[in-house]
Amino acid sequence: MKAPQNMPARFQRYTSEQASADEKESFIELVRSREAVQEEFVRAGIERRGALLIFGFVGESLAGVAALKVPSKSYRSGLSRPQKSGYPLPQQHFPFELGYVAVAKDHEGRGLGTDLVREVVEVSGGKGLFATTSNVGMLEHILPRFGFKRVGQSWAGQQSSEPQITYNLHLLVRHAKN
DSSP states (O other), rough: OOOTTTTTEEEEETTTTSSSHHHHHHHHHHHHTTTSOOHHHHHHHHHSSSOOOEEEEEEEEEEEEEEEEEOOOHHHHHHHHHTTTTTOTTTTTTOOEEEEEEEEETTTTHHHHHHHHHHHHHHTTTTOEEEEEEOHHIIIIHHHHOOOOEEEEEEEEEEOOOOOOOOEEEEEEEEEEE
């Protein structure tokens, strides 16, 4: 049953240790369904120590997800390479990544993506964040509202379901707020 258009979203936050196996699978499935990130990377990312999973519900329906990620050293340095962004991401300045923002198709256009980003920014405690995206709405509208700035150069990414299709990825950073 589809929730009414005006029903407000409610959010739940879980560490990977707190989330049930079913909750993790629902999170992974929603991100996978939007084809932005390969499933194996989502599985590994949500299990990293310190990750925080955000679930957005409209009525009883899972409408969107996002995460405060703790990026690995190798991932962070990979993004900083000249073939990718070419922009340094020192852990002391950007300890977290905003990631896996996904809104279910039947809940698009209601501001849920903005609300999910707001939740992640809030739980970051004012620490520096970075995000990567190819989504024009996130890049040009949502992330800038929260102080994210595009840095470095864009690079070619691949769609998870069709690796022969490429798109431009962009790095954005949000400096720590004192």
